[in-house]
Amino acid sequence: xxxxxxxxxxxxxxxxxxxxxxxxxxxxxxxxxxxxxxxxxxxxxxxxxxxxxxxxxxxxxxxxxxxxxxxxxxxxxxxxxxxxxxxxxxxxxxxxxxxxxxxxxxxxxxxxxxxxxxxxxxxxxxxxxxxxxxxxxxxxxxxxxxxxxxxxxxxxxxxxxxxxxxxxxxxxxxxxxxxxxxxxxxxxxxxxxxxxxxxxxxxxxxxxxxxxxxxxxxxxxxxxxxxxxxxxxxxxxxxxxxxxxxxxxxx
Amino acid sequence: xxxxxxxxxxxxxxxxxxxxxxxxxxxxxxxxxxxxxxxxxxxxxxxxxxxxxxxxxxxxxxxxxxxxxxxxxxxxxxxxxxxxxxxxxxxxxxxxxxxxxxxxxxxxxxxxxxxxxxxxxxxxxxxxxxxxxxxxxxxxxxxxxxxxxxxxxxxxxxxxxxxxxxxxxxxxxxxxxxxxxxxxxxxxxxxxxxxxxxxxxxxxxxxxxxxxxxxxxxxxxxxxxxxxxxxxxxxxxxxxxxxxxxxxxxxxxxxxxxxxxxxxxxxxxxxxxxxxxxxxxxxxxxxxxxxxxxxxxxxxxxxxxxxxxxxxxxxxxxxxxxxxxxxxxxxxxxxxxxxxxxxxxxxxxxxxxxxx
Numbered sequence: 001x002x003x004x005x006x007x008x009x010x011x012x013x014x015x016x017x018x019x020x021x022x023x024x025x026x027x028x029x030x031x032x033x034x035x036x037x038x039x040x041x042x043x044x045x046x047x048x049x050x051x052x053x054x055x056x057x058x059x060x061x062x063x064x065x066x067x068x069x070x071x072x073x074x075x076x077x078x079x080x081x082x083x084x085x086x087x088x089x090x091x092x093x094x095x096x097x098x099x100x101x102x103x104x105x106x107x108x109x110x111x112x113x114x115x116x117x118x119x120x121x122x123x124x125x126x127x128x129x130x131x132x133x134x135x136x137x138x139x140x141x142x143x144x145x146x147x148x149x150x151x152x153x154x155x156x157x158x159x160x161x162x163x164x165x166x167x168x169x170x171x172x173x174x175x176x177x178x179x180x181x182x183x184x185x186x187x188x189x190x191x192x193x194x195x196x197x198x199x200x201x202x203x204x205x206x207x208x209x210x211x212x213x214x215x216x217x218x219x220x221x222x223x224x225x226x227x228x229x230x231x232x233x234x235x236x237x238x239x240x241x242x243x244x245x246x247x248x249x250x251x
Numbered sequence: 252x253x254x255x256x257x258x259x260x261x262x263x264x265x266x267x268x269x270x271x272x273x274x275x276x277x278x279x280x281x282x283x284x285x286x287x288x289x290x291x292x293x294x295x296x297x298x299x300x301x302x303x304x305x306x307x308x309x310x311x312x313x314x315x316x317x318x319x320x321x322x323x324x325x326x327x328x329x330x331x332x333x334x335x336x337x338x339x340x341x342x343x344x345x346x347x348x349x350x351x352x353x354x355x356x357x358x359x360x361x362x363x364x365x366x367x368x369x370x371x372x373x374x375x376x377x378x379x380x381x382x383x384x385x386x387x388x389x390x391x392x393x394x395x396x397x398x399x400x401x402x403x404x405x406x407x408x409x410x411x412x413x414x415x416x417x418x419x420x421x422x423x424x425x426x427x428x429x430x431x432x433x434x435x436x437x438x439x440x441x442x443x444x445x446x447x448x449x450x451x452x453x454x455x456x457x458x459x460x461x462x463x464x465x466x467x468x469x470x471x472x473x474x475x476x477x478x479x480x481x482x483x484x485x486x487x488x489x490x491x492x493x494x495x496x497x498x499x500x501x502x503x504x505x506x507x508x509x510x511x512x513x514x515x516x517x518x519x520x521x522x523x524x525x526x527x528x529x530x531x532x533x534x535x536x537x538x539x540x541x542x543x544x545x546x547x548x549x550x551x552x553x554x555x556x557x558x559x560x561x562x563x564x565x566x567x568x569x570x571x572x573x574x575x576x577x578x579x580x581x582x583x584x585x586x587x588x589x590x591x592x593x594x595x596x597x598x599x600x601x602x603x604x605x606x607x
């Protein structure tokens with residue numbers, strides 16, 4: 001019988017602690033499949049964030065370090081400089097990367113640090129219970145913006161991919177969505193390109209993954225997917241913002 | 252061959268670290284320790300190492316975390332305000348059982364404070380600094396030679412106990428020049444081979460560098476393990492120097508730069524017929540409680556001298572435990588106490604105690 005699907009070897013065969021309908025599981029799978037395809041599990045070193053993915057090391061079957069909140073790019077830099085042939089990736093949420101870790105991600109990109117960053121943007125702090133994130137949309141209600149994010153008070157949501165794409169050391173920067181099979185297939189290609197960029201020595205790579213948080217958004221999983229497509233994609237356009245070849249494309 | 256050279260304190264620490272096998276340095280500029288990163292930026296590439304100027308002290312200490320977790324012999328250096336920024340990372344490094352060297356060339360505080368020598372980071376260095384139940388091993392050198400010697404062994408000690416080691420210097424020690432004998436470079440052992448995240452190669456199981464234990468009983472057990480290791484360090488790593496304590500009426504207790512001044516004060520006092528001794532902690536964590544308890548049994552009084560308004564004196568009082576009066580003399584803000592003032596203080600204490 002022909003096998004058409006299997007759990008990636010780089011994932012440990014076990015259930016995750018993620019909520020039903022959360023897209024972390026999809027993102028984990030895409031990263032693990034990429035590591036499998038490239039045959040680099042034995043030299044992959046992941047860096048887990050603070051946030052919902054803090055236990056990512058329980059799911060990936062490779063070496064891991066757990067970093068302080070926002071510091072994953074600095075930790076990954078230390079690893080990268082000690083183990084030059086390692087394949088180093090961080091997995092960070094929007095509070096971790098775009099708020100408390102904003103300096104670390106910018107300077108890792110600025111150095112052209114040969115790491116791949118998986119950036120989960122679900123517009124909310126998940127682990128702590130749905131507080132406003134730097135990526136929370138204007139008008140979006142959270143537990144710390146109960147009347148909706150107000151532009152004049154909290155400012156506008158940060159577009160990380162566009163911002164990092166202005167940095168020469170950022171060789172590959174893309175934004176994808178985990179909201180439909182077609183988008184997941186595109187996300188997989190982008191993650192593969194990010195790791196290819198690292199392996200080629202071209203520099204820093206980041207894939208921003210628009211993701212859902214049904215629990216904290218107060219929505220059913222399908223409803224959350226629809227909300228993402230309707231509200232997040234218009235503000236956070238999908239596409240490649242920087243490639244090693246120098247091109248950019250939307251879509 | 253061991254060579255004798257004139258070295259500035261900061262550069263001596265850097266050269267000693269290289270000779271001790273340190274190959275990775277992550278730091279951020281701050282006065283009065285800039286000669287350390289500057290020296291490392293020249294020197295480490297010569298030996299195949301990596302110097303990297305981080306975007307902040309926070310990033311630097313987290314690069315140390317990553318590098319130590321990957322098995323690198325690694326250090327950072329800073330001065331008081333920068334060390335405050337590193338405390339988050341130091342707590343994580345302690346929690347994740349990672350070895351590294353942190354050098355603090357202390358300047359006056361609080362806040363931005365000044366850039367002259369101080370000893371006002373004692374509490375921060377010795378009592379934790381960052382959050383959680385942990386200890387660092389903290390050395391307090393009093394000469395450029397001692398900074399070399401302690402740096403040479405700091406990495407071994409850090410790796411033996413898998414905990415951060417700090418060298419607590421100050422602006423005077425970092426900036427002054429003295430002749431030093433530099434030991435021969437030593438090869439590094441593979442102390443990290445059993446636990447470092449270098450990639451799960453050759454079929455070995457994946458490894459994890461981590462400080463999160465959400466289950467209370469697991470965190471309890473983890474902290475007991477860290478504490479047990481510090482208890483081992485307490486038993487094996489306490490270092491101090493005792494001078495003229497056998498017949499002393501007044502024993503000075505001081506470390507680092509202040510201990511140098513106290514030595515002069517002791518000589519002055521003795522020349523004037525006042526029997527003064529000196530206990531100089533070389534480790535302040537673990538602290539030489541027993542050595543100080545011992546002198547408290549024979550001395551009439553102790554006089555703790557610090558470039559702070561009284562931090563180590565609390566540990567001296569704990570050690571003495573009421574067995575003798577513990578006096579304090581301190582200067583702060585970048586003022587180094589004078590030998591004559593300390594000698595006079597000791598004389599007054601001796602007169603008062605003898606008169607009792």
